[in-house]
Amino acid sequence: MSKCVKKYHGKITVRQMTMEMVESQQDGSAAESAAESDAVRMQNLPGQSQIPPIAQVAPAADADESAESEGVIDSQKRREILSRRPSYRKILNELSSDAPGVPKIEEEKSEEEGAPSGIPAMGVPTSLYQTSTGQYIAIAQGGAIQISNPASDGVQGLQTLTMTNSGAPQPGATIVQYAAQTPDGTQQFFVPGSQVVVQAATGDMPAYQIRTPTTALPQGVVMAASPGTLHSPQQLAEEATRKRELRLMKNREAAKECRRRKKEYIKCLESRVAVLEVQNKKLIEELETLKDICSSKTD
DNA sequence: GTTTTAGCACGTCAGAGGAC
DNA sequence: GTCCTCTGACGTGCTAAAAC
Numbered sequence: 001m002s003k004c005v006k007k008y009h010g011k012i013t014v015r016q017m018t019m020e021m022v023e024s025q026q027d028g029s030a031a032e033s034a035a036e037s038d039a040v041r042m043q044n045l046p047g048q049s050q051i052p053p054i055a056q057v058a059p060a061a062d063a064d065e066s067a068e069s070e071g072v073i074d075s076q077k078r079r080e081i082l083s084r085r086p087s088y089r090k091i092l093n094e095l096s097s098d099a100p101g102v103p104k105i106e107e108e109k110s111e112e113e114g115a116p117s118g119i120p121a122m123g124v125p126t127s128l129y130q131t132s133t134g135q136y137i138a139i140a141q142g143g144a145i146q147i148s149n150p151a152s153d154g155v156q157g158l159q160t161l162t163m164t165n166s167g168a169p170q171p172g173a174t175i176v177q178y179a180a181q182t183p184d185g186t187q188q189f190f191v192p193g194s195q196v197v198v199q200a201a202t203g204d205m206p207a208y209q210i211r212t213p214t215t216a217l218p219q220g221v222v223m224a225a226s227p228g229t230l231h232s233p234q235q236l237a238e239e240a241t242r243k244r245e246l247r248l249m250k251n252r253e254a255a256k257e258c259r260r261r262k263k264e265y266i267k268c269l270e271s272r273v274a275v276l277e278v279q280n281k282k283l284i285e286e287l288e289t290l291k292d293i294c295s296s297k298t299d
Numbered sequence: 300g301t302t303t304t305a306g307c308a309c310g311t312c313a314g315a316g317g318a319c
Numbered sequence: 320g321t322c323c324t325c326t327g328a329c330g331t332g333c334t335a336a337a338a339c
Contacts, residue, residue, distance in 0.1 A: 252310060258326055259308080
Protein backbone atom coordinates (compact mmCIF):
# COMPACT_ATOMS: atom_id res chain seq x y z
CA MET A 1 0.00 0.00 0.00
CA SER A 2 1.21 3.42 -0.87
CA LYS A 3 2.52 5.48 1.97
CA CYS A 4 1.16 8.65 0.45
CA VAL A 5 -2.22 7.87 1.92
CA LYS A 6 -0.83 8.01 5.41
CA LYS A 7 -2.19 11.31 6.53
CA TYR A 8 -3.97 12.39 9.61
CA HIS A 9 -7.25 13.95 8.79
CA GLY A 10 -7.37 15.72 12.06
CA LYS A 11 -10.77 14.52 13.08
CA ILE A 12 -11.37 13.03 16.45
CA THR A 13 -14.48 11.07 17.08
CA VAL A 14 -17.11 12.24 19.48
CA ARG A 15 -16.55 9.34 21.79
CA GLN A 16 -12.90 10.09 21.97
CA MET A 17 -13.62 13.71 22.64
CA THR A 18 -15.87 12.81 25.47
CA MET A 19 -13.37 10.29 26.75
CA GLU A 20 -10.66 12.90 26.66
CA MET A 21 -12.86 15.34 28.44
CA VAL A 22 -13.68 12.81 31.09
CA GLU A 23 -10.03 11.94 31.45
CA SER A 24 -8.97 15.54 31.61
CA GLN A 25 -11.62 16.21 34.18
CA GLN A 26 -10.33 13.33 36.17
CA ASP A 27 -6.67 12.51 36.45
CA GLY A 28 -5.34 11.26 33.12
CA SER A 29 -2.45 8.90 33.72
CA ALA A 30 0.66 8.77 31.56
CA ALA A 31 -0.31 5.37 30.29
CA GLU A 32 -3.67 6.68 29.24
CA SER A 33 -2.22 9.57 27.35
CA ALA A 34 0.25 7.25 25.66
CA ALA A 35 -2.57 5.03 24.62
CA GLU A 36 -4.48 8.10 23.59
CA SER A 37 -1.97 9.05 20.94
CA ASP A 38 -2.28 5.57 19.55
CA ALA A 39 -6.01 5.91 19.67
CA VAL A 40 -5.88 9.14 17.72
CA ARG A 41 -3.85 7.38 15.10
CA MET A 42 -6.30 4.54 15.03
CA GLN A 43 -9.21 6.88 14.74
CA ASN A 44 -7.87 8.50 11.63
CA LEU A 45 -7.06 5.52 9.50
CA PRO A 46 -7.55 6.33 5.84
CA GLY A 47 -9.77 3.33 5.45
CA GLN A 48 -12.08 4.61 8.09
CA SER A 49 -12.05 8.10 6.75
CA GLN A 50 -13.25 6.74 3.44
CA ILE A 51 -16.40 5.43 4.98
CA PRO A 52 -19.15 7.69 3.76
CA PRO A 53 -21.30 9.50 6.26
CA ILE A 54 -24.31 7.27 6.30
CA ALA A 55 -25.80 8.28 9.59
CA GLN A 56 -25.18 10.44 12.56
CA VAL A 57 -22.32 12.35 11.06
CA ALA A 58 -23.95 15.71 11.31
CA PRO A 59 -24.94 15.24 14.94
CA ALA A 60 -21.38 14.18 15.62
CA ALA A 61 -20.10 17.43 14.21
CA ASP A 62 -22.64 19.31 16.25
CA ALA A 63 -21.49 17.54 19.33
CA ASP A 64 -17.94 18.41 18.46
CA GLU A 65 -18.82 22.05 18.49
CA SER A 66 -20.94 21.83 21.57
CA ALA A 67 -18.13 19.99 23.30
CA GLU A 68 -15.86 22.86 22.56
CA SER A 69 -18.36 25.50 23.51
CA GLU A 70 -19.97 23.90 26.48
CA GLY A 71 -17.28 21.53 27.56
CA VAL A 72 -19.76 18.98 28.78
CA ILE A 73 -21.92 16.46 26.93
CA ASP A 74 -24.69 14.96 28.95
CA SER A 75 -25.25 11.26 28.72
CA GLN A 76 -28.48 11.57 26.80
CA LYS A 77 -26.91 13.60 24.07
CA ARG A 78 -23.96 11.24 23.92
CA ARG A 79 -26.31 8.34 23.54
CA GLU A 80 -28.02 10.13 20.70
CA ILE A 81 -24.74 10.89 19.03
CA LEU A 82 -23.41 7.41 19.40
CA SER A 83 -26.55 5.75 18.16
CA ARG A 84 -25.77 2.86 15.93
CA ARG A 85 -26.10 3.03 12.21
CA PRO A 86 -27.59 0.20 10.16
CA SER A 87 -25.47 -2.84 9.54
CA TYR A 88 -23.21 -3.03 6.53
CA ARG A 89 -25.26 -5.86 5.18
CA LYS A 90 -28.44 -3.82 5.29
CA ILE A 91 -26.82 -0.77 3.77
CA LEU A 92 -25.20 -2.75 1.01
CA ASN A 93 -28.32 -4.66 0.21
CA GLU A 94 -30.24 -1.41 0.02
CA LEU A 95 -27.59 -0.08 -2.30
CA SER A 96 -27.77 -3.20 -4.41
CA SER A 97 -31.51 -2.82 -4.71
CA ASP A 98 -30.97 0.69 -6.02
CA ALA A 99 -28.10 -0.22 -8.28
CA PRO A 100 -28.17 -3.67 -9.88
CA GLY A 101 -24.42 -3.60 -10.38
CA VAL A 102 -23.70 -3.61 -6.68
CA PRO A 103 -23.33 -7.12 -5.33
CA LYS A 104 -25.25 -8.18 -2.27
CA ILE A 105 -23.64 -9.38 0.89
CA GLU A 106 -24.97 -12.84 1.24
CA GLU A 107 -26.85 -13.89 4.31
CA GLU A 108 -24.89 -16.65 5.92
CA LYS A 109 -26.64 -19.81 6.80
CA SER A 110 -24.60 -20.29 9.91
CA GLU A 111 -25.80 -16.96 11.20
CA GLU A 112 -29.37 -17.78 10.43
CA GLU A 113 -28.97 -20.94 12.37
CA GLY A 114 -27.48 -19.07 15.26
CA ALA A 115 -24.00 -20.49 14.98
CA PRO A 116 -21.06 -18.13 14.73
CA SER A 117 -19.59 -17.86 11.28
CA GLY A 118 -16.53 -19.94 10.61
CA ILE A 119 -17.60 -22.46 13.15
CA PRO A 120 -18.97 -25.71 11.83
CA ALA A 121 -22.72 -25.71 12.10
CA MET A 122 -24.12 -27.98 14.72
CA GLY A 123 -27.15 -28.38 16.86
CA VAL A 124 -27.78 -26.41 19.97
CA PRO A 125 -25.42 -27.76 22.60
CA THR A 126 -27.26 -29.56 25.29
CA SER A 127 -24.18 -29.99 27.45
CA LEU A 128 -20.97 -28.10 27.76
CA TYR A 129 -17.95 -29.35 29.67
CA GLN A 130 -14.52 -28.04 30.34
CA THR A 131 -11.33 -30.04 30.66
CA SER A 132 -8.39 -29.29 32.86
CA THR A 133 -6.54 -28.02 29.80
CA GLY A 134 -9.16 -25.38 29.18
CA GLN A 135 -10.80 -27.07 26.26
CA TYR A 136 -14.55 -27.00 25.93
CA ILE A 137 -16.61 -29.95 24.83
CA ALA A 138 -20.10 -29.29 23.56
CA ILE A 139 -22.45 -32.17 22.96
CA ALA A 140 -25.31 -31.28 20.65
CA GLN A 141 -28.71 -32.82 20.50
CA GLY A 142 -27.84 -34.35 17.18
CA GLY A 143 -25.04 -36.23 18.83
CA ALA A 144 -22.20 -34.16 17.47
CA ILE A 145 -19.38 -33.40 19.85
CA GLN A 146 -17.57 -30.13 19.42
CA ILE A 147 -14.21 -29.55 21.00
CA SER A 148 -13.05 -25.97 21.34
CA ASN A 149 -9.57 -24.98 22.29
CA PRO A 150 -9.57 -21.45 23.72
CA ALA A 151 -5.86 -21.05 23.18
CA SER A 152 -6.19 -21.35 19.46
CA ASP A 153 -8.28 -19.57 16.92
CA GLY A 154 -11.98 -20.12 17.14
CA VAL A 155 -12.15 -21.77 13.78
CA GLN A 156 -9.03 -23.83 13.98
CA GLY A 157 -9.65 -24.82 17.55
CA LEU A 158 -12.93 -26.45 16.82
CA GLN A 159 -13.24 -30.08 16.03
CA THR A 160 -16.51 -31.72 15.30
CA LEU A 161 -17.13 -35.32 16.15
CA THR A 162 -20.01 -37.49 15.13
CA MET A 163 -21.30 -40.07 17.51
CA THR A 164 -22.45 -43.36 16.09
CA ASN A 165 -25.03 -43.82 18.78
CA SER A 166 -26.52 -40.39 18.53
CA GLY A 167 -30.06 -40.15 19.70
CA ALA A 168 -30.33 -43.27 21.77
CA PRO A 169 -27.50 -43.82 24.22
CA GLN A 170 -26.71 -47.44 24.64
CA PRO A 171 -24.82 -49.16 27.37
CA GLY A 172 -21.36 -50.31 26.53
CA ALA A 173 -18.73 -48.96 24.22
CA THR A 174 -19.45 -46.46 21.51
CA ILE A 175 -16.77 -45.45 19.10
CA VAL A 176 -16.74 -41.84 18.10
CA GLN A 177 -14.55 -40.89 15.22
CA TYR A 178 -13.50 -37.55 13.93
CA ALA A 179 -10.77 -36.14 11.76
CA ALA A 180 -8.48 -34.13 13.94
CA GLN A 181 -6.34 -31.55 12.19
CA THR A 182 -3.61 -31.51 14.75
CA PRO A 183 -3.56 -34.66 16.83
CA ASP A 184 -1.13 -34.01 19.61
CA GLY A 185 -1.51 -36.85 22.02
CA THR A 186 -4.03 -38.44 24.23
CA GLN A 187 -6.91 -36.40 25.56
CA GLN A 188 -9.39 -37.49 28.12
CA PHE A 189 -12.79 -35.99 28.65
CA PHE A 190 -15.18 -37.09 31.31
CA VAL A 191 -18.79 -36.22 30.67
CA PRO A 192 -20.97 -36.07 33.73
CA GLY A 193 -24.58 -37.04 34.01
CA SER A 194 -24.76 -39.78 31.44
CA GLN A 195 -21.98 -41.91 32.91
CA VAL A 196 -19.84 -41.82 29.85
CA VAL A 197 -16.18 -41.29 29.22
CA VAL A 198 -14.75 -39.75 26.11
CA GLN A 199 -11.21 -40.83 25.53
CA ALA A 200 -8.97 -40.04 22.62
CA ALA A 201 -6.38 -42.40 21.27
CA THR A 202 -3.09 -41.20 19.92
CA GLY A 203 -2.21 -41.50 16.28
CA ASP A 204 -3.03 -39.95 12.97
CA MET A 205 -6.72 -40.68 13.28
CA PRO A 206 -7.69 -40.44 16.91
CA ALA A 207 -10.82 -42.15 18.11
CA TYR A 208 -13.06 -40.97 20.87
CA GLN A 209 -14.71 -43.65 22.90
CA ILE A 210 -17.77 -43.18 25.01
CA ARG A 211 -18.55 -45.85 27.57
CA THR A 212 -19.61 -46.42 31.12
CA PRO A 213 -16.76 -45.36 33.38
CA THR A 214 -15.25 -48.03 35.55
CA THR A 215 -13.04 -45.70 37.51
CA ALA A 216 -13.32 -42.33 39.12
CA LEU A 217 -12.41 -39.13 37.35
CA PRO A 218 -8.74 -38.76 36.69
CA GLN A 219 -6.88 -36.03 38.49
CA GLY A 220 -6.94 -32.67 36.87
CA VAL A 221 -10.22 -33.02 35.05
CA VAL A 222 -12.45 -30.07 35.75
CA MET A 223 -16.11 -30.77 35.66
CA ALA A 224 -18.64 -28.16 34.71
CA ALA A 225 -22.10 -29.43 35.33
CA SER A 226 -25.06 -28.57 33.17
CA PRO A 227 -27.02 -25.48 34.09
CA GLY A 228 -29.66 -26.24 36.62
CA THR A 229 -27.50 -28.62 38.59
CA LEU A 230 -25.18 -25.96 39.95
CA HIS A 231 -25.03 -25.61 43.67
CA SER A 232 -21.70 -24.53 45.05
CA PRO A 233 -20.24 -21.07 44.49
CA GLN A 234 -17.31 -22.73 42.77
CA GLN A 235 -19.61 -24.37 40.27
CA LEU A 236 -21.40 -21.12 39.73
CA ALA A 237 -18.09 -19.36 39.16
CA GLU A 238 -17.04 -22.05 36.70
CA GLU A 239 -20.32 -21.72 34.89
CA ALA A 240 -19.88 -17.97 34.72
CA THR A 241 -16.36 -18.40 33.39
CA ARG A 242 -17.57 -20.90 30.83
CA LYS A 243 -20.32 -18.58 29.68
CA ARG A 244 -17.89 -15.72 29.42
CA GLU A 245 -15.45 -17.78 27.37
CA LEU A 246 -18.24 -18.83 25.07
CA ARG A 247 -19.43 -15.26 24.69
CA LEU A 248 -15.93 -14.02 23.98
CA MET A 249 -15.40 -16.73 21.41
CA LYS A 250 -18.62 -15.84 19.66
CA ASN A 251 -17.87 -12.16 19.78
CA ARG A 252 -14.38 -12.79 18.41
CA GLU A 253 -15.88 -14.50 15.42
CA ALA A 254 -18.54 -11.83 15.08
CA ALA A 255 -15.90 -9.12 15.05
CA LYS A 256 -13.97 -10.93 12.35
CA GLU A 257 -17.10 -11.30 10.28
CA CYS A 258 -18.03 -7.68 10.85
CA ARG A 259 -14.64 -6.52 9.65
CA ARG A 260 -14.90 -8.70 6.60
CA ARG A 261 -18.30 -7.24 5.79
CA LYS A 262 -17.02 -3.75 6.36
CA LYS A 263 -14.21 -4.32 3.89
CA GLU A 264 -16.60 -5.74 1.37
CA TYR A 265 -18.92 -2.82 1.90
CA ILE A 266 -16.14 -0.29 1.37
CA LYS A 267 -15.01 -2.11 -1.75
CA CYS A 268 -18.53 -2.01 -3.13
CA LEU A 269 -18.84 1.67 -2.39
CA GLU A 270 -15.52 2.38 -4.06
CA SER A 271 -16.52 0.48 -7.16
CA ARG A 272 -19.83 2.28 -7.19
CA VAL A 273 -18.05 5.61 -6.96
CA ALA A 274 -15.91 4.61 -9.92
CA VAL A 275 -18.96 3.67 -11.97
CA LEU A 276 -20.76 6.88 -11.08
CA GLU A 277 -17.71 8.96 -11.93
CA VAL A 278 -17.56 7.41 -15.38
CA GLN A 279 -21.28 7.95 -15.78
CA ASN A 280 -20.96 11.55 -14.68
CA LYS A 281 -18.12 12.14 -17.08
CA LYS A 282 -20.15 10.74 -19.95
CA LEU A 283 -23.13 12.91 -19.08
CA ILE A 284 -20.97 16.02 -18.93
CA GLU A 285 -19.52 15.19 -22.32
CA GLU A 286 -22.99 14.61 -23.68
CA LEU A 287 -24.14 17.93 -22.29
CA GLU A 288 -21.20 19.70 -23.88
CA THR A 289 -21.99 18.10 -27.22
CA LEU A 290 -25.62 19.14 -27.01
CA LYS A 291 -24.58 22.66 -26.06
CA ASP A 292 -22.31 22.82 -29.09
CA ILE A 293 -25.11 21.64 -31.35
CA CYS A 294 -27.52 24.22 -29.93
CA SER A 295 -25.03 27.05 -30.24
CA SER A 296 -24.17 26.11 -33.82
CA LYS A 297 -27.88 26.04 -34.69
CA THR A 298 -28.52 29.46 -33.20
CA ASP A 299 -25.59 30.85 -35.15
C1' DG B 300 21.65 -1.19 12.28
C1' DT B 301 18.31 1.15 15.12
C1' DT B 302 14.38 4.01 15.79
C1' DT B 303 10.19 5.98 14.26
C1' DT B 304 6.02 5.96 11.73
C1' DA B 305 2.01 4.14 9.54
C1' DG B 306 -1.04 0.45 8.41
C1' DC B 307 -3.30 -3.54 9.60
C1' DA B 308 -5.46 -7.35 12.13
C1' DC B 309 -6.96 -8.89 16.23
C1' DG B 310 -9.36 -9.30 20.85
C1' DT B 311 -12.23 -7.09 23.90
C1' DC B 312 -15.78 -3.99 25.72
C1' DA B 313 -19.93 -1.30 25.50
C1' DG B 314 -24.12 -0.27 23.77
C1' DA B 315 -27.98 -0.34 20.31
C1' DG B 316 -31.37 -3.00 18.41
C1' DG B 317 -33.82 -7.21 17.08
C1' DA B 318 -35.89 -11.75 18.28
C1' DC B 319 -38.19 -14.43 21.45
C1' DG C 320 -37.31 -8.51 30.16
C1' DT C 321 -33.69 -11.39 28.55
C1' DC C 322 -30.63 -13.06 25.28
C1' DC C 323 -28.08 -12.58 21.21
C1' DT C 324 -25.99 -10.23 17.25
C1' DC C 325 -23.72 -6.46 15.27
C1' DT C 326 -20.60 -2.76 15.18
C1' DG C 327 -17.92 1.42 16.89
C1' DA C 328 -14.26 2.28 19.85
C1' DC C 329 -10.15 1.15 22.14
C1' DG C 330 -5.73 -1.06 23.13
C1' DT C 331 -2.13 -4.04 21.57
C1' DG C 332 1.19 -6.43 18.71
C1' DC C 333 3.21 -7.21 14.32
C1' DT C 334 5.20 -5.73 9.97
C1' DA C 335 7.13 -2.84 6.39
C1' DA C 336 8.92 1.40 5.00
C1' DA C 337 11.03 5.72 6.08
C1' DA C 338 14.18 8.42 8.78
C1' DC C 339 18.28 8.71 11.48
